Amino acid sequence: MSTVTLESATHHQGHGDAHHEHQHHETFITKYVFSQDHKTIAKQFLVTGIIWAIIGGLFSVIFRLQLGNPESTYPWLEDLLGHWAKGGKLQPEFYYALVTMHGTILVFFVLTAGLSGTFANFLIPLQIGARDMASPMLNMLSYWFFFLASVIMMASLFVQTGPASGGWTIYPPLSALGDASMGSKIGMDLWLISMAMFIVSSLLGGLNYITTILNMRTKGMSMTRMPLTIWALFFTAVLGVLSFPVLLSGAILLLFDRNLGTSFYLSDIVVAGKILPNEGGSAILFQHLFWFLGHPEVYIILLPAMGMSSEILSVNSRKPIFGYMAMVASLFAITILAFLVWAHHMFVTGLNPFLGSVFVLLTLLIAVPSAIKVFNWLTTLWKANIRFTPAMLFAIGFVSLFISGGLTGIFLGNSALDIHLHDTYFVIAHFHIVMGVASFFGMFAGVYHWYPKMFGRYLNNTLAYIHFWVTIIGAYLIFWPMHYEGLAGMPRRYYDFSNWESFKMFGGLNEFISVVALIVFAVQILFVINFFYSIWKGRKVKDQNPWNANTLEWTTPIRPGHGNWPGNIPEVHRWPYDYSKDGKDFIPQDVPVGADESKH
């Protein structure tokens, strides 16, 4: 009776009777291209993200070739890149463009859109018990704005003067003056337009995620019964909705400076002996606006990985997650603190030392919720009956990387140390481990865990184990040595270190890193092959709940249609972590609480 009422309540929202809808005739276009089904949109985000990840990863391999062997030439590189690699040697301008695009692609297109876009879309309705998002239309638009952003960014790779090359942080004046470098010309404009589209996409997505989580939960799914995945995706969306608009305003001012002759960021600049008329601007202003997004952005990337790892760790430990409320509270604390630490990226900009020390304090405070999370993950694993599925391995790998990368954050958060370490390979090592690779591990864990739900088939396990072990060992071999290079003062973004006496000793190490990077990249290709092969040829899922998990997505049919549940949406009676309780291995959320059942 009650569920019938709930459904009629959602009816006027335009998708309540979706389980009738999927019987309607759907064309290829409405089913796979302009689909409004959150599951299809999730897959679109995932596949686009994978394509971008291959491109972004390939870029890093190409510039690692240069860093590993600065003297060598590769004739095939000229065939591939034309005048960007004259005589088989990467040109310095293009090296910088590659570094910039690698950062842009991985941070925004893969780990923001590819990660949140995929799993927020896929998991939110399934895990809270909704037939679709609050607004399937906005959701579809969110993907297509992302697609448009992708097309524009892709086009910028092929323009005559090359893509943007001011670094992924596009600091002015380099990014504000078209004459500053090759990559500051049309490539930079395309970058900004593409990012504006991207911001629209992530705002539309974020609005939908927040509304869906707060308004569309099934009966009994109180906030405190939500899986941690949903909590993490919720805070991610809040961060995005509040921080991306500030980047947009910064980007609008930059577009004005570039094209309409204003001087928001420009003052007293001399180019080739000529004094520019721009006066009164401040380049530091851009850094404030950029990092007000830029810092929350790293949590936009990291929180979904945290949420999914929490869920996967609990399922495969066959134990309730340790300290559920502490996990939620620490996510909340991270969300708040994320907005208050941006200036720790700017310690060397001449920031007032008093302000600097305030930002040091606030930055180091993030260690508290982070440590709570790590403690809870480890205690969840403690004395557990662990199933080492590929997803579980990646989730454990995530915890490992988060610890190693997080510890170096404490070094960098100190302004005194940061003066030495700023813009060195130490920073590269830190953020790649804690945010880049760790989030990738969260994403891989998510793909391995929910692949059976997405495609009704399993990924190949042998390939998955090879993927895991090579990637985790490789990631540490790549980034661990960079700490030493950074402590020795080796600066990031340089094209060739062989002319510096002080960095010559790292020649062999750089070559080693490049070789490992190549191997790790090859193994990612193996994953991509596994991913696409298994969609059609993977082992079929026969069990509705293959991981014996408690959450609602496993109560849907093996291949759910639009509307997710053919009948009524299940009612929720308990939290999602009733594992190994009262002698039972697991009790799904839709099982009513027994009379003599103990409390969790």
Add this chain to the structure above:
Amino acid sequence: METELIQTKNKIHPHKFTLWVAIGSIVMMFAGLTSAYIVKRNQANWQTFEIPVLFWYSTGIILLSSFTLHFSQKSFKHRLMEKYRKGMFITMLLGVLFITMQYFGFREFWNAGMTLQASVSYSFLYVIVGLHAVHVLGGVVTLMVMSLKAFGTKKKIYSAVPVELISTYWHFVDVLWIYLLIFLVMIK
């Protein structure tokens, strides 16, 4: 059954909630711009300015338009469709008038030598007021579509949600303008 209905009634409509989150997002954008303005103002070479006189008149217009939309929405609730249609149409016209006055305000400002490139403070005025006008324009387009729909006679039953959505948004851009006006007048 009874209690279930009450429970769903108390829940805010998802689209309305989405709009509120979107408003939060727009607020953050203007917060970003106005804080940038404050940061810049404390640095050297800041030129103070008086806002164009026309902006005061346009403030009156947008306030008036909030009232007309409010009455239109009220009429809708009482199913006085004729009054509702008129209210919508007049609000839309006032919106167009507001944007036009902002444009002439800009012209007045520009012709007084305060061009976009002349000083950072002027650039800020153009960008902030211009972006606000873009948001009003979005509202005007929506009002236009809704007026056209309201004058179309085919549909007899209307949902109250779109009317409530546009009225929330319109009051928001009104309040946002009042904030920006006070900001630009007070902080020089």
